[in-house]
Amino acid sequence: MKVLVTGSAGFIAGYLVEELLNHNYEVVGIDNFSKYGETEKSYDQHSRYNFVKGDVKDIKLLRELIEDCDQVVACAAIIGGISLFHEYAYDLLAENERIISSTFDAAIWASNEKKLKKINVISSSMVFENTAKFPTPEGEQFNCPPPSSTYGFQKLSCEYFAKGAWEQYKLPYTIIRPFNCIGIGEKRALSDKEVLSGNIKLAMSHVVPDLVQKVLRGQDPLHILGRGNQVRHYTYGGDLAEGIRLCIESEKAVNEDFNLSTSVSTTVLELARLIWRVVRSKRAMPRCWPMRWTPRSISGRRSSTWVIRWSLSAREV
Numbered sequence: 508m509k510v511l512v513t514g515s516a517g518f519i520a521g522y523l524v525e526e527l528l529n530h531n532y533e534v535v536g537i538d539n540f541s542k543y544g545e546t547e548k549s550y551d552q553h554s555r556y557n558f559v560k561g562d563v564k565d566i567k568l569l570r571e572l573i574e575d576c577d578q579v580v581a582c583a584a585i586i587g588g589i590s591l592f593h594e595y596a597y598d599l600l601a602e603n604e605r606i607i608s609s610t611f612d613a614a615i616w617a618s619n620e621k622k623l624k625k626i627n628v629i630s631s632s633m634v635f636e637n638t639a640k641f642p643t644p645e646g647e648q649f650n651c652p653p654p655s656s657t658y659g660f661q662k663l664s665c666e667y668f669a670k671g672a673w674e675q676y677k678l679p680y681t682i683i684r685p686f687n688c689i690g691i692g693e694k695r696a697l698s699d700k701e702v703l704s705g706n707i708k709l710a711m712s713h714v715v716p717d718l719v720q721k722v723l724r725g726q727d728p729l730h731i732l733g734r735g736n737q738v739r740h741y742t743y744g745g746d747l748a749e750g751i752r753l754c755i756e757s758e759k760a761v762n763e764d765f766n767l768s769t770s771v772s773t774t775v776l777e778l779a780r781l782i783w784r785v786v787r788s789k790r791a792m793p794r795c796w797p798m799r800w801t802p803r804s805i806s807g808r809r810s811s812t813w814v815i816r817w818s819l820s821a822r823e824v
Contacts (some may be wrong), residue, residue, distance in 0.1 A: 509533040510755065511576040513563045513610055514583030516546050518693050519629070519744055519751075521743050523580065526748035527755075528553055535560050535572050538583070563606050574622060578755055580627045581610045581665070592656050598644040600657040606667050611672050618678045625679040627755055628669050628758060632686040632766065633659030645764050666764070673762060681760045683751055686768035690744035715741070718779050722786045729783070735776030740768045 510527060514520050515536025527534050536558040540546065550556055561568045563583040573579055584603045586594065592599065617623035635643045636659040638651035654660045666778070669680035675694055692714060714732075721729055750767040754760040773781075 508573060508577045508755075509535065509536045511537070511579040512571050513537055513569075513579070513581055514539055515547075515558065515604075516543065516580055517586070518690075519688050519747055520580075520582040521548060521692050522690065522744035523582070523751050524548070524556065525550055526553055526745070526752050530752060531555075533557075535559070535576060537563060537569070537572060539563075564609045566609050566612055569609060570616060573613050573617045574621045574642070576617070576623060578627060579610070579614050579617075579623065580751065580755070581607060581614075582627065582629045583610065584629075585653050586658070587812050590735035596657045600661045603658075603661045604664065607661075607668055611668050611678075615672055615676045619676065625681065625755075625761065626669065626672070627681045627683060627751065629751070630666055630682050630684045630764075631659065631662040631767070632684050634663045634666065634684065643766070646765055679761045681754045681762070682764035683754050683765045684764070685747045686740045686742050686746050686766065687749055688744050689741045692740045693746075697821075714775060714778065715782075718782050719786065722779075722783050729779060731775055731779055733775070735774060735779065737775050739774050739775070739778070740771065741773055741778070742767065742769045 510532055512520055512524055512527075512534060515524055515534075516538035520536075524534050524536060524741060525548075533555045534557070536556065537560075538558075539560065539562045551558065559568070559572060568756075583606050585591075585599055585606075587595075596762050607628075614623060614626045632643075633654055633656065634648045635651060636654035636656060640647055640651065648663060648666070654663060666682050669678075669682055671681055672678040693713065718729075718731070746769070747767050750765070754765060
């Protein structure tokens with residue numbers, strides 16, 4: 508099978524491309540390196556991988572790449588941590604809407620005129636941003652209030668693109684919602700700005716690299732957002748990639764949606780203790796200093812569909 512992966516130089520997409528190549532897929536990747544700048548991957552020279560540097564909004568280029576593909580995975584998007592949600596609130600909505608609409612335009616054309624069988628939409632757990640139901644099942648996006656952030660709202664919009672393209676053009680789809688991806692390979696984004704957190708300047712906007720940098724630099728007290736009781740489900744990128752591949756392969760996934768997540772709940776404070784135990788095992792953990800600003804976020808979530816093998820522990824951090 509031949510699959511087009513948009514945004515292939517991204518964090519989750521990097522795991523996905525490797526997963527697909529390891530299972531004998533042909534993969535076409537497209538990315539404009541807007542997030543991290545130009546990056547090198549271990550599989551760049553793989554005989555079944557063809558990477559094209561380009562903009563997903565270039566519909567002519569996208570048609571050329573998708574015309575002999577069996578499926579497409581729509582990963583391309585402006586994405587980042589909490590700080591990005593506020594710094595680029597308009598662009599997260601407007602630019603990501605342009606990206607997803609061009610992807611669907613090309614997919615509809617390839618489904619009607621060529622051999623494309625399905626589009627796989629990488630959505631987000633942020634569509635459940637304002638839910639009060641935990642664990643949060645698939646379908647809750649229709650019952651809970653819409654997301655407050657423009658990022659979460661646009662991800663919900665992507666899901667409606669899928670439903671609209673099926674209703675009007677009969678383009679099969681699968682909607683996939685990763686939860687809190689962690690792993691190796693995440694670099695400082697070009698758009699990240701240095702901010703002062705206590706006595707340390709940071710430019711990584713995700714909680715795991717943020718805490719690792721603070722612990723490595725010996726921050727005392729250790730600064731965390733809020734009281735540290737926010738619950739997350741930190742899910743390994745390799746497991747998310749396997750889940751996405753299974754969605755690509757399974758006939759039962761057609762016109763369905765799936766939450767991809769570990770079942771293990773971890774508070775930010777528990778995460779801080781795990782990271783401290785690994786990095787500074789011979790020293791007592793310092794006090795944790797709650798910061799005043801707490802982002803609006805999801806808590807207490809668990810996938811009702813996939814059981815992820817990898818879990819966060821002090822041995823594995």
